[in-house]
Amino acid sequence: MNAPDILEEPPVQLYEKRKSVFPQAVDGTFRRLKWAVMAVTLAIYYVTPWIRWDRGPYAPDQAVLVDLANRRFFMFGIEIWPQEFYYIVGLLVMAGVGLFLVTSAVGRAWCGYACPQTVWTDLFQHVERFIDGDRNAQIKLQRAPWGPRKIARRLVKWSVWLVIAFATGGAWIFYFADAPTLAQDFVTGDAAFIAYATVGILTATTFIFGGFLREQVCIYMCPWPRIQSAMLDEKSLIVTYKDWRGEPRARGMKKPRGPDELFGDCIDCMKCVSVCPTGVDIREGPQIGCITCALCIDACDKVMDQIGRPRGLIDYATLEGQELEREGKPAPSPLKMLLRPRTIFYFAIWAGIGLAMLFAVGTRSRIDISAVQERNPPYVQLADGTVRNDFTIKISNMQTRPRKMEVGLVGLEDGVFWQRGGSRQLAGRILTADVPADSVKALNVFVAGTSPEQGRQDFAFSVRALDSEGGADSVQVHFSGPEETR
């Protein structure tokens, strides 16, 4: 045995068990901001599918509807067809760039206030506090052996969590179908299986993520913290412990300091740690676990008020500003930090995409025509010496009302066309079609040209609406004759 026996210590544990976090209740400016953001985001999530929007008799009246079954996306006055999916892509790109903008300006504000994981975890923690009591009571209950009282409390807590989780999953499906109808069908058991499956899965994920995984989702599962960490720089506003002011820490309350006092402002009361929803110690500096919810600022400010020291030992600050303050110079104002090339650049990209999309939506055509030539056979020799080509034309009426449209031939001077089921005697260079609301109409047409020896000829089908609003489109196709196949 030549294996060197270098390790004398006990086996290395590669797995660290989660340390439970019991955040303490706190009140203050940022806590109130969090309440407000929670109220707004939850209201948006739950109320949006129930807003009605009149689109006339031919389209759903739900303001925001992702109609997967019929492949339509409705958002207030805008209707998007599958081939216009680039608008959704544009929105996603805007969301991405917007996150870059927010992160470089105010750090992980998304994580701290608006992320669903944060909002629902916060909600679940409030429920927990309401049932089990605040931090100390929760720790005590956690350590207590299982007994009737603990079981009862746990069951009550989990039940409330489950109700919230169910409401969360339940609200999601209303974005994909008419909300009042689906709600009724869901209760009576008539809804589609996928609706129940979706609610089931989202109920489970909400319950588990919000109730049990919590900060582990942010630290281990979510890619955003990594990306956002890379986007922060020394000019980003982040929650910062001013160590130049706080260190060295004093233990407990102490007398007002004299000029030769050696202690800093931090009295090591651990308030900042106990209120933290992810259980980090902000005094160790910026770290992946910090979602910059700023609750430690609220907690610390209160303590600073009590011991008669100025607020802001923990504060939103930039690393660059801290370097200046450490040297006794004033830090630049936060507003000044917001307006810097990097944020302005992000904002310009973000606004540019937004304006381009608004322009595109405002000027887009709601009529579309496409044509496919029948390739089998590519042409038909007719008795009178002319040649016929067959086409399938598809006219899209993307308006939510039926429209009368006129299809015509452009080019192919001698050509006439007629619809399958019609007759060549009735052929002409235009034909009219009633296109139903919000749908595609297919027309099989026969086009006969009188000069077969010319071989391939380019021409186009055009379509225009015959009502006052108008609108037109055309599609280039070609006419095949015997010459090219010889």
Add this chain to the structure above:
Amino acid sequence: MAENKRIDEPTGTETVGHEWDGIEELDTPMPRWWLWTLYATIIWGIGYTVIYPAWPGITGYTKGVIGWSSEQEFRDEVAAATERRAPVLRALAATPIERLPEDSRLLQFAIVGGESAFKQYCVQCHGSGAAGAKGYPNLNDDEWLWGGDIKAIEFTLVHGIRNPDHDETRFSMMPAFGRDGIFSSQEIADVANYVRAISGQDTAGDSARRGSELYAQQCVACHGVDGKGDREQGAPNLTDAIWLYGGDTETIRETLYGSRYGVMPRFGERLDPVTIKMLAAYVHSLGGGERYVEVAADPEVEVDERP
């Protein structure tokens, strides 16, 4: 070697007992979850072979306790589809073929059904796009040997063309003018030149003028004085641009010398009347169909699956 097994201190795991130049291998046990997943799949597999057909034997295979088979599932689906189509098929059976174009929905069903049947029974000669080939008519065009309205097409389908063992079949026979010694080869050339002239492919010369006299003697009975043919006898129009065998001088001479004798099987005894109606509707819809009935309602609306 096995006696060299030992517990590795840092990890607390047993080694496999082998040693190569001081390198040993840990005998780390399977992760529990993995092992239990394996056991679960084994149990699942056993259950599956009990419930579903699985084990091959000498004369057959185990049928499984619930008696499922993919063949039966297929049959059930076909039966269900037939059941769904039954009302339309009954309506088709009850509608005379010439009344079919008046019901646009029924006609549309018939065209789609006919397209499917065409792919099975007709493509061998007429081609998948119904464009035909030399000797096999193109069904997309507007020339019909035996008539191009929907009823005539149905008749051709039912009775076939030149079926000697069937009385009602469409029948005619052009003489083989050369082989049977009716025309000399010079005369054949003259008639061919005349046909080229009346179809507008050549200007008439002396030969064609000689041919016109022969035509008047031998050909007018079927192809008519003006050469426009006769559908009663399946005699093609010689003045138009469509040629079943070819309109060049050589091919026309060949046709005159040895005649032509195109046949089509009769489907009246092979297919049910509804399928034949559907086939007639499909062929009629290909663009050359005659005597169209203008229908008010438009059957071709595709509503993109919106209910």
